[in-house]
Amino acid sequence: MKRLISGSLAFVLLLLCSCTGGVEASPSESGGEGSTAPSKSAETLAPTEGVEDARGILGSHATDIRMGLTEFGLEEAPFSSAPDDAKEVFAHSCTTSYTDQILGVTYDYSLTLDSNFQVIGASFGIVNNSAEEDMYQALAALYLGFCATMPYDESDTAAAKQFVLDNLYDINAKNRAELVIGDAKFELYGLKAGYHFGQCWLDVSKVNK
Numbered sequence: 001m002k003r004l005i006s007g008s009l010a011f012v013l014l015l016l017c018s019c020t021g022g023v024e025a026s027p028s029e030s031g032g033e034g035s036t037a038p039s040k041s042a043e044t045l046a047p048t049e050g051v052e053d054a055r056g057i058l059g060s061h062a063t064d065i066r067m068g069l070t071e072f073g074l075e076e077a078p079f080s081s082a083p084d085d086a087k088e089v090f091a092h093s094c095t096t097s098y099t100d101q102i103l104g105v106t107y108d109y110s111l112t113l114d115s116n117f118q119v120i121g122a123s124f125g126i127v128n129n130s131a132e133e134d135m136y137q138a139l140a141a142l143y144l145g146f147c148a149t150m151p152y153d154e155s156d157t158a159a160a161k162q163f164v165l166d167n168l169y170d171i172n173a174k175n176r177a178e179l180v181i182g183d184a185k186f187e188l189y190g191l192k193a194g195y196h197f198g199q200c201w202l203d204v205s206k207v208n209k
Contacts, residue, residue: 055090056118057184057206059153062094062111065122068150072107072143073098079113091115104130105139109147122150122204133196141168144188144202154182164188164202171200183207 066076077096082089090112097108106127112120124147128136141164148160160181167177167188176189185207190200 053091053114053116053118055206056114056116056120057152057182057204058118059155060119060150060184062092062113062117062119064151065109065111065119065147066094068146069107069109071146073100074107074109077109077111090120092117099129103135103139104128105136107143119150119152119204120206122147123201124203125199125201127199128197136197137168140190140197140200141165144168144200147202148186148204150204152182152184155184156181160186168200180207183209 062079070076074096075098077094079092079094082091082093092113092115093111094113095108095110097106099106106129108125108127110123112122114120124144126136126140126143131139145161145164148164149155149157151157160179163177163179163186168190171177171188171190172192176187178188179186183206185205187203187205188201189203191198
């Protein structure tokens with residue numbers, strides 16, 4: 001089945017090119033200049049002046065994720081300030097979703113951020129609305145594998161992406177796969193009806209060492 005997931009990705013990439021504007025292959029996979037990983041952006045969101053905030057994953061930034069996921073049709077989610085009773089936990093948050101009627105899936109993400117817009121927690125999801133099972137698995141591998149490559153100081157994008165590809169088919173709500181790289185913890189899980197996925201998620205959170 002893992003061969004089915006990886007073998008379907010080439011077809012999905014071609015389909016995405018015609019349906020959602022396309023996703024280029026990363027340099028490590030193709031030798032080209034395009035990248036599927038959310039990349040550091042010139043756009044800068046102003047941190048809280050004079051405040052050092054270590055609540056987030058060091059070196060991460062909301063803009064990298066928000067801009068990178070426009071490749072999947074997701075608009076850059078607007079920011080909301082934390083309510084007073086949650087400000088000790090996070091400073092900002094954002095969430096958005098996009099339903100691809102042609103592919104039959106819904107993509108979403110939610111971020112909680114510190115005062116410097118570093119990621120405290122991120123949840124990336126893909127819901128199967130009407131896609132065939134093999135197509136859904138390939139799309140989930142593509143989307144969640146992409147999300148796993150979010151940049152931060154101690155990131156290992158190849159290892160994080162491979163973690164998703166290696167564990168996607170075996171997960172369910174009770175059987176989660178976990179990986180820690182640097183100060184980020186990756187958790188992969190999903191909901192199934194028998195052997196058929198309805199939803200899959202990748203959560204990324206700050207590990208306090």
